[in-house]
Amino acid sequence: MSTTTHPHDIGELRRWGMLAVGTFAQAASAVSVHGPAFLIPALHDRLGLSLFEAGVVAAAPMLGVMLTLVLWGLVVDRRGERFALLAGLLGTAVAGGAATLADSALWLALTLFFAGAAAASTNAASGRVVVAWFPPDRRGLAMGIRQMAQPVGVGLAAITVAVLADQQGISTALLLAPAVALVAALAVALVVIDPPRPERTATTAPNPYRRDSYLARIHGVSTLLVVPQFVVWTFALVWLVQDRGWSPAAAGTAVATSQVVGAFGRIAAGQLSDMVGSRLRPLRWVAVAAAATMGALALTAWLDWGVAVLLMVVATAVTVADNGLAFTAVAERAGAFWSGRALGIQNTAQFLTAAAVPPLAGLLVPLAGFPTLFLVAAAFPLLAVALVPVAQEPDLS
Template sequence: MTASGYPPARWRHLGVGLTGLVAACAAQNGLPFLTVSLRAEGLTLPQAGLLVSAPTAGLVCTLLLWGALADRYGERLVLTAGLAIAAGALTGAALADGVVATGLWLLLAGGGSASVHAASGRLVLGWFPPEQRGLAMGIRQAGQPLGVGLAGLLLPRLAGDGPGGPLALLAAGCAAAAVLVGLLLRDPARPPRTAGAVRPASPYRSPVLWRVHAASTLLVVPQFAVAGLAFDWLVREGGWSVAGAGTLLAASQAGGVAARLGAGAWSDRVGSRLGPLRQVAAAVAVVVGLLALVAVLTPAVLGPGAAAAAVALAAVATVSPNGVAFTSVAERAGSAWAGRALGAHNTAQNLAAALTVPLAALLADGAPGYPAAFALGAVAAGAAVAVVPGRAAEVPAPPLAAVR
């Protein structure tokens, strides 16, 4: 089936799903921009790292559940409910008095917003033909750098009186996205099931999907080592102001968007998800390794300009593999398993993210310092190169939804 069999409405659904992902990712991944504010209130860097990772820990607890619900009840209901829960929890976090209460509310916010990761990928699978899925998933996955970029522009500027104002803004974003999803989104058609037909076999009988999960999980380490510490490093050791560092990281997310779109379009053109994934992983290892080297020398030797260039390049490179990996997972899992497979994929990724930020913060706050934290990410990316399955494991993806 070619793209002519899929109506133009697929782009509207992609846009609505992207909006939900932007709002969710701003809440899940934008909290590192509040580390300076949190530390000004007396928290250590490891304590702030635990708060920053709380939404990610919430994601880990609920992704598989949201994926199963999306497979059974559809994307619209799951997205609306999850974003509404996130909006309420972020409001609670904004009003909370005390670190423990704030952390618990952030945990719940992550649990609710996890619905976006489990369900919005199914929209791409159902609404788009195979020859457009890499690009479409790249657009969908651009929600992460876009959300982080918006957070970088807005949150540091609102955090002068503490984190309450920024958290309220994040709550409003999730609430607005829930309303848009409820009004504009429709579930894609699913392949008809014949009475008495055998249920689709589990895609986990093959090691390929397990290896894609593992490689993507390893690639989360450099992504979150950079995302979690770059802002603090630029301000404390790189010679940048709070507003300047936030603006730099926000601007670098535009490059992250382009990188995800480019990787997705590249995978469509070459007819492979795994080959581009392996090559991008190698590039991430090199770029993050360079950032670790710059962190050893800056600012005494190289100065703030080199710090900015290294961080921007790493911020772009580390987000680029996600769309291709998600497309590979969705296509291999098929319509019957896509929600659960994407939920499992995100669970592994976010478990790694929840562990990476506090661990990297401990390294950065101790004797090893920021260079060791960034080097950890480079080593993990190098390991991912070896874990990505060979191209021989790849099979052409058939269309997975009926003509609309």
């Protein structure tokens, strides 16, 4: 049975504490899911895996996430946020711990797959904690802060996993993810309370997908906006090195800086949505800005102007600013008994699209160059502009 308390009965410290813990839980998930990518050099050099085999191992947790997001959403809808977070984080710790004992690439890939499958619990559960415990006029800012979790988790993995693997071995490097997951589980047990929800009836738990196209359109918008986001994420460093002649160190610094800017861009977008009392008007503005920025990046890259580098940084910030807005809008619309599954569908569509972008873009660049890639990427947010269901958005007051 879920432990429930009315939102007005908790203090500000507890509310912000749950935001901090939810963000930490999501960051712990990011370490488990994205951390193995930083093991590829060690897997190749120390275990003798080919780059393809090492890539398969590194992709295993991502596959686990994609296959279980909707299932975890169902768990959140039926059993509550606290249960899902605890079960998922503890499962991540167990599977991650088993990965440290792996004596073959197959065993390592399987254990990392299950670690990713368990880590997927945080996507819907931590978001729901934020949406439920914060009032509408502060929810956008809170979700923007929570959306910083992924770059924070990836950053933590980036500065630790490869170093640990090089200095202490692969097994020691693999210990980081389960250790962080255990700490996050303890924090959840101490701080997180299930938000209240009404009694489940046909009236309080209608299927929101049968009501209208609102959620489907937001899913579509988010899927379209993933394309320029992952084009920039995946190819910014390669473009700076190959086309601009930067050193790998300088290019890496620029990309890292742009990620920091992007993280704060998510907070700014969330705060803007609170100020204007709408998630979808800012979402449409982001789509317009993403199309314009990617188009300008394509033009300046083609003309070989130095300002293209600045536009790359701006594009990185703009193309991720939609995530928290769409996530919050979906949760608010779907309601207490459907938002877990709705958020799972939202994330699954984004993950599938994100997985398709690098190989398809990689085919385009040798044929047409980076400016053409940036121009093609600009078309996707342009399509998203008309798809944002602003007219259907409910009153947030």
